[in-house]
Amino acid sequence: MRHLLLALLALALAGPATASEVKPTPAELESELVCPVCETTLDTSDSPAARRMKVYIRARIAAGDTKSEIKAKLVDQFGPTVLAVPPRKGFDWFAWLLPLVGLAVGAVVVGGLAWHWSRGRNDEPPPADGLEPLDPELERRLDAELARFE
Amino acid sequence: MTGRLRLGGQVVAVAVVAALLGLLAWKLAQGESEVTSELKRGGTPKAPAWTLERLNGEGDLSFASLRGKTIVLNFWASWCGPCRDEMPLLQQGSKRWQGKDVVFVGIDAKDVRGDARKFLARYGVTYQNVYDGKGSMIGRYGVTGYPETYFIDKTGKVRYRIAGPVREAADIDDGIERALAPT
Numbered sequence: 001m002r003h004l005l006l007a008l009l010a011l012a013l014a015g016p017a018t019a020s021e022v023k024p025t026p027a028e029l030e031s032e033l034v035c036p037v038c039e040t041t042l043d044t045s046d047s048p049a050a051r052r053m054k055v056y057i058r059a060r061i062a063a064g065d066t067k068s069e070i071k072a073k074l075v076d077q078f079g080p081t082v083l084a085v086p087p088r089k090g091f092d093w094f095a096w097l098l099p100l101v102g103l104a105v106g107a108v109v110v111g112g113l114a115w116h117w118s119r120g121r122n123d124e125p126p127p128a129d130g131l132e133p134l135d136p137e138l139e140r141r142l143d144a145e146l147a148r149f150e
Numbered sequence: 151m152t153g154r155l156r157l158g159g160q161v162v163a164v165a166v167v168a169a170l171l172g173l174l175a176w177k178l179a180q181g182e183s184e185v186t187s188e189l190k191r192g193g194t195p196k197a198p199a200w201t202l203e204r205l206n207g208e209g210d211l212s213f214a215s216l217r218g219k220t221i222v223l224n225f226w227a228s229w230c231g232p233c234r235d236e237m238p239l240l241q242q243g244s245k246r247w248q249g250k251d252v253v254f255v256g257i258d259a260k261d262v263r264g265d266a267r268k269f270l271a272r273y274g275v276t277y278q279n280v281y282d283g284k285g286s287m288i289g290r291y292g293v294t295g296y297p298e299t300y301f302i303d304k305t306g307k308v309r310y311r312i313a314g315p316v317r318e319a320a321d322i323d324d325g326i327e328r329a330l331a332p333t
Contacts, residue, residue: 037260049229076283078260078284
């Protein structure tokens with residue numbers, strides 16, 4: 001029963017993904033592609049270059065191209081920088097991995113510092129009266145001064 | 151131990167800030183190409199070389215193959231309004247200077263290839279045009295906008311630049327005369 005549910009869930013999720021690949025909408029492609037002149041995604045740009053690319057995308061969709069085919073044609077013309085998100089292959093993997101590596105390193109550093117500081121505080125014996133202990137020389141002089149008044 | 155750790159942290163923080171400042175300075179220095187800055191100083195910078203796919207013809211065209219000729223190099227794109235206005239002037243100029251060791255070359259940058267071909271056909275452009283979809287020459291020449299025209303002498307040095315559209319035939323002739331003038 002559980003396997004059947006999992007299979008149905010997988011099918012339910014795969015359906016829209018396949019539909020998006022085979023019959024993409026202009027809006028989703030415009031959010032995944034960058035205007036080469038203004039360097040923002042097409043859906044946020046109204047520059048003449050972006051408008052021409054939008055026309056091109058609509059023409060390719062009408063011609064029956066898949067999402068991958070349209071992207072490949074634009075990468076062929078404008079280079080990989082036309083993609084808003086770098087592909088998960090080759091050197092571009094670094095763009096995906098580096099933020100995660102940075103987060104992991106940051107977490108280790110912060111954790112290490114927190115551990116070090118908390119351990120350092122525990123090692124020091126707390127002063128009995130809540131005050132910092134006096135320097136021995138100062139304490140000796142203070143005792144000598146007080147003795148004069150006795 | 152804590153003091154040493156703190157000092158180490160401060161050193162790392164200062165190093166990171168210094169590296170970011172260095173990166174910013176490098177990026178700003180890259181913003182203006184050597185061609186643009188040297189032209190502004192009144193110099194004659196060497197034109198960056200290229201080999202690009204022909205738009206109205208077969209195969210590639212290389213800058214090196216034009217050596218020994220005066221070149222009128224025009225950056226344009228089909229979606230650029232002022233490019234439409236100046237294109238007839240450039241086409242007429244190419245005819246006017248034909249057979250005088252002056253070649254006109256258009257570089258269509260950051261454009262859809264099909265649109266560019268239709269544009270050339272619509273305006274009856276017969277001089278050589280190449281395709282630079284990635285815009286790799288934009289930064290190297292220091293193109294600040296579309297259209298922009300560079301006048302390059304026979305030794306491959308940029309002698310003059312028109313930023314923006316060519317307004318009249320005399321602008322083209324003046325640029326060519328400057329490129330032909332002895333240094």
